[in-house]
Amino acid sequence: MAFVDPTDPCVHCGFCLPTCASYRVLGTEMDSPRGRIHTLKAIEAGELELDATVASHFDSCLGCFACVSACPSGVRYDQLIEATRPKLNQPELRSSWQTSFRQLLLLVLPYPKRLRALLIPLRAYAGTGLQRFARRSGLLKLLGPQLEAMEALLPPLPPEGLTDRLPSLNPAQGKKRGRVGLVLGCVQRCFDPGVNEATVAVLQANGFEVVIPAHQGCCGAVSHHQGQLKQTQKLASDLVQSFSGEALDAVLVAASGCGHTMKSYEKLLDGADNFNAPVLDVHEFLANRGLSDAFLKALTPLPCTVAYHDACHMIHGQGIAAQPRNLLRAIPQLQLKEATEAGVCCGSAGIYNLVQPDEAAALGQLKADDLSSTGAEIVASANIGCSLQLRRHLSSEGPEVCHPMELLARSAGLSLAPALTTGGEASSVPPPQQHS
Ligand code: SF4
Numbered sequence: 001m002a003f004v005d006p007t008d009p010c011v012h013c014g015f016c017l018p019t020c021a022s023y024r025v026l027g028t029e030m031d032s033p034r035g036r037i038h039t040l041k042a043i044e045a046g047e048l049e050l051d052a053t054v055a056s057h058f059d060s061c062l063g064c065f066a067c068v069s070a071c072p073s074g075v076r077y078d079q080l081i082e083a084t085r086p087k088l089n090q091p092e093l094r095s096s097w098q099t100s101f102r103q104l105l106l107l108v109l110p111y112p113k114r115l116r117a118l119l120i121p122l123r124a125y126a127g128t129g130l131q132r133f134a135r136r137s138g139l140l141k142l143l144g145p146q147l148e149a150m151e152a153l154l155p156p157l158p159p160e161g162l163t164d165r166l167p168s169l170n171p172a173q174g175k176k177r178g179r180v181g182l183v184l185g186c187v188q189r190c191f192d193p194g195v196n197e198a199t200v201a202v203l204q205a206n207g208f209e210v211v212i213p214a215h216q217g218c219c220g221a222v223s224h225h226q227g228q229l230k231q232t233q234k235l236a237s238d239l240v241q242s243f244s245g246e247a248l249d250a251v252l253v254a255a256s257g258c259g260h261t262m263k264s265y266e267k268l269l270d271g272a273d274n275f276n277a278p279v280l281d282v283h284e285f286l287a288n289r290g291l292s293d294a295f296l297k298a299l300t301p302l303p304c305t306v307a308y309h310d311a312c313h314m315i316h317g318q319g320i321a322a323q324p325r326n327l328l329r330a331i332p333q334l335q336l337k338e339a340t341e342a343g344v345c346c347g348s349a350g351i352y353n354l355v356q357p358d359e360a361a362a363l364g365q366l367k368a369d370d371l372s373s374t375g376a377e378i379v380a381s382a383n384i385g386c387s388l389q390l391r392r393h394l395s396s397e398g399p400e401v402c403h404p405m406e407l408l409a410r411s412a413g414l415s416l417a418p419a420l421t422t423g424g425e426a427s428s429v430p431p432p433q434q435h436s
């Protein structure tokens, strides 16, 4: 396949540059969308070789697609980078450490059983005095930048994340309005299990029966972002298989990185069986169907300020920005704040913050500063990768990070365990108040 469609309409205007996360922190043309398009054309024309140096300028791309939203000429940079990524996996294009580290991540992260086996011994460390001591002591520097970045992202590990506790059938409450499936996400179910619990509770309270097939695996988003097509296709077809035989109105997900990949299954699976219902982000679904009258009546005031964080795979990848905000506006006395740079990546980007830790840390700090400057008490994030990245970079006195579904569940008084906490820490979200 050609690297670049020769008819691509890039006119080199540079409108995409200010939105580009990698250009923002590296400042070089080769690390911008315009520069990468130029490079691809040069490779295609035989004027440039794809060697390790050239490949590093593609590895610096976060795949956030802010450039696609910004481009007035309709350049599909997302398609260009997706076609390029598999070519970057040739062993001679990265150091052996980088190749091995990426392989290790792809052997563990998309498999909840393996991930949990690794996390169980880490429970004695994560969120404890030992972790605080190790961070203060500077000993972690000895691990090297990638492993140090992994440690820095490690949140307290709630015991609920170590098993799948949600039943496979969760009945609708009140008048039944439909039947939906829920994809749990492999990282989300381990690191932030309260998000899926809140999502199920909100859907049930809105009259939807929620089906969660036991033994469902990963959607393939992590390997998809790395251009590992065979692994992605296997994960995708296994996930589709786990939902087969269920009559559903929609297959939902509450992590936008997963949703973006699942929406591309038709192309990824190339004619093989796909879900027999549309894939939708849970915010998109609830906004389309509307919150039920009973649920709206049950919402009690949450007098707090909230900055909604746009995950790139939500706003640029799926075009979803208004729906989560409108759902949050349904909560009485909740006041939404807008960050200045809503469309710029936080630096999470799948495993980017592990494999490119310096660039990711710089972006994480910029995003944390931008969100903190709103003065909001809460940051609402609908993507687990962003949530982990933001929790790492927001100061301990800064805003708390919650999923919008957790805020809706909280306002509606839906009981969850753990309720709106991160690893057992007390939530700064005030308890709901009764309508006067
Ligand atoms: S990708 Fe689009 S915005 Fe960027 S330089 Fe080309 S035409 Fe301009």
Ligand code: SF4
Residues within 6 Å of the ligand: 019, 020, 021, 022, 023, 032, 033, 036, 060, 061, 062, 063, 064, 065, 066, 067, 068, 077
């Ligand atoms: S996908 Fe994001 S990081 Fe990559 S070129 Fe586009 S804006 Fe820059």
